[in-house]
Amino acid sequence: MATNRFHPFFTNVGSVSSWFEIYAAFSTFMMIFRTATNDLIPLKLRNFIISKLQDFFSDYRPGNEVSLHIDQTWDGKTNNLFYAAKEYLPTKISNNYKSLKVGMISNHNNLLLAIDEKQQVLDEFEGIQVKWMLIQKPGKEVSQSSNNPVKGVYDQGNKQKKSEDNGFVLRFDEKHRNKIMEKYIPHVLSTYEAIRAGNRTLKIHSMRDGNGFWKSSDFNHPASFDSLALHPDLKKSVIDDIDRFLRRKKLYQKVGKPWKRGYLLYGPPGTGKSSLIAAIAKYLKFDVYDLDLGLVYSNLQLMTLMRGTSNRSIIVVEDIDCNKEVLNRSDPGAQVNMAQAYQGAYPGYQGAYPGFEQADRKTFTMSGLLNCMDGLWSSFGDERIFIFTTNHKDKVDSALLRPGRMDMHIHLSFLETKAFKILASNYLDIEEQHHSLIEQVEELLEKVDVTPAVVAEHLLRNEDAKVALDGLIEFLYEILKENQE
Numbered sequence: 001m002a003t004n005r006f007h008p009f010f011t012n013v014g015s016v017s018s019w020f021e022i023y024a025a026f027s028t029f030m031m032i033f034r035t036a037t038n039d040l041i042p043l044k045l046r047n048f049i050i051s052k053l054q055d056f057f058s059d060y061r062p063g064n065e066v067s068l069h070i071d072q073t074w075d076g077k078t079n080n081l082f083y084a085a086k087e088y089l090p091t092k093i094s095n096n097y098k099s100l101k102v103g104m105i106s107n108h109n110n111l112l113l114a115i116d117e118k119q120q121v122l123d124e125f126e127g128i129q130v131k132w133m134l135i136q137k138p139g140k141e142v143s144q145s146s147n148n149p150v151k152g153v154y155d156q157g158n159k160q161k162k163s164e165d166n167g168f169v170l171r172f173d174e175k176h177r178n179k180i181m182e183k184y185i186p187h188v189l190s191t192y193e194a195i196r197a198g199n200r201t202l203k204i205h206s207m208r209d210g211n212g213f214w215k216s217s218d219f220n221h222p223a224s225f226d227s228l229a230l231h232p233d234l235k236k237s238v239i240d241d242i243d244r245f246l247r248r249k250k251l252y253q254k255v256g257k258p259w260k261r262g263y264l265l266y267g268p269p270g271t272g273k274s275s276l277i278a279a280i281a282k283y284l285k286f287d288v289y290d291l292d293l294g295l296v297y298s299n300l301q302l303m304t305l306m307r308g309t310s311n312r313s314i315i316v317v318e319d320i321d322c323n324k325e326v327l328n329r330s331d332p333g334a335q336v337n338m339a340q341a342y343q344g345a346y347p348g349y350q351g352a353y354p355g356f357e358q359a360d361r362k363t364f365t366m367s368g369l370l371n372c373m374d375g376l377w378s379s380f381g382d383e384r385i386f387i388f389t390t391n392h393k394d395k396v397d398s399a400l401l402r403p404g405r406m407d408m409h410i411h412l413s414f415l416e417t418k419a420f421k422i423l424a425s426n427y428l429d430i431e432e433q434h435h436s437l438i439e440q441v442e443e444l445l446e447k448v449d450v451t452p453a454v455v456a457e458h459l460l461r462n463e464d465a466k467v468a469l470d471g472l473i474e475f476l477y478e479i480l481k482e483n484q485e
């Protein structure tokens with residue numbers, strides 16, 4: 001007996017008219033459905049859903065998926081890309097993830113989040129979808145005495161360490177391979193660097209009795225761009241210049257220039273030169289190296305010091321005009337062993353000593369200083385900012401001032417009215433229109449030269465704004481009177 005090969009639904013629909021009835025019913029349903037969808041779901045949301053569905057179906061080609069394995073270690077050495085991904089991925093955690101690690105540790109105010117091996121993390125970069133997974137590998141047994149740098153836990157039982165060697169797998173469609181390698185991975189690394197820089201305590205490094213090494217301590221200077229009383233246009237131009245410098249890493253590489261910038265801060269004492277350096281360091285999250293040229297006796301020692309500075313740092317030389325007399329000095333007691341000193345600067349270096357004259361080993365010269373800024377020796381690192389300060393710009397050697405060495409000359413001068421408003425607001429919590437005495441102070445500031453440091457000190461004398469401003473006005477009148485006599 002022949003069996004019916006069709007589903008009962010098809011066998012029960014006998015006539016052509018029945019098919020038309022089904023078609024009519026289906027069309028009516030679709031019309032009602034479309035009208036209801038159009039009425040209930042806003043156009044923007046509809047377009048979004050459609051674009052997401054299109055992206056999903058056009059990208060979903062499982063056969064073409066590439067997997068990159070990023071292990072915690074590479075040949076026994078730390079794999080920086082692993083740690084970069086570890087910091088980067090928590091920034092991509094979405095609210096609907098089901099499985100996450102959470103933690104709270106000392107010195108951190110916020111709850112920490114991390115992905116675990118059960119949760120796939122999705123990321124999107126320039127329209128490309130990528131997927132990340134954490135892979136936890138079973139611990140390898142390593143000898144307790146081995147010099148393995150992998151972080152491990154000590155296993156009391158068999159006197160061996162069990163290493164934890166985790167990894168990430170990054171998956172994406174093969175057609176995006178180039179973009180992932182050339183753009184996405186550098187993006188993960190640079191995000192990691194920015195996160196680290198943001199979380200870290202800044203350091204100030206000072207010279208250790210001139211032997212070519214630095215000692216460091218935490219840098220907690222309170223000044224910031226908000227607290228600085230500078231004319232708003234000047235403040236903006238400094239911030240814009242720093243931002244431009246940061247954005248242009250690739251341009252510097254393309255044109256073959258070391259990625260560094262030099263600022264000369266000049267003006268009378270107490271106008272905020274040191275405060276501006278602190279504000280720039282905080283803004284950039286760069287460490288500060290306080291280079292005291294008075295302690296430098298040879299170009300070789302200077303180069304060793306430069307080699308000891310880290311990337312993303314500010315090298316400060318204060319009162320550069322006073323250093324004229326320290327240049328062209330020799331260290332009479334220095335028995336410089338060239339090979340030894342050069343090894344200190346370039347560990348493992350075997351070749352000649354380029355850029356060094358015999359005299360450079362014992363003498364500190366202007367050309368040595370210039371060489372460190374933009375000559376052969378400036379290749380010691382990247383992302384450096386040089387800041388020189390002086391009270392007398394006219395006394396500074398013109399060779400130091402030319403663009404490329406000091407790219408921006410920033411004049412910090414006596415307090416003017418716009419900058420005073422910032423001080424008044426910061427010190428006394430008063431805004432211009434809210435205090436009758438402000439106008440009087442401003443009129444006096446136009447007639448007398450007084451530094452922000454002196455005015456700040458007067459504003460600190462009393463918490464009562466009226467008393468503090470009265471005292472300041474009296475002081476400014478006195479100066480005016482002295483000037484007129």
Ligand SMILES: Nc1ncnc2c1ncn2[C@@H]1O[C@H](COP(=O)(O)OP(=O)(O)OP(=O)(O)O)[C@@H](O)[C@H]1O
Pocket residue numbers: 227228229230268269270271272273274275276391452453454456
């Ligand atoms: N522009 C400013 N804005 C806010 N506060 C300032 C400013 N200038 C000076 N001050 C105050 O005066 C103090 C001394 O200023 P700072 O040391 O920055 O001046 P300086 O120009 O570096 O002086 P010097 O040339 O003597 O080293 C600061 O701690 C700060 O309180």
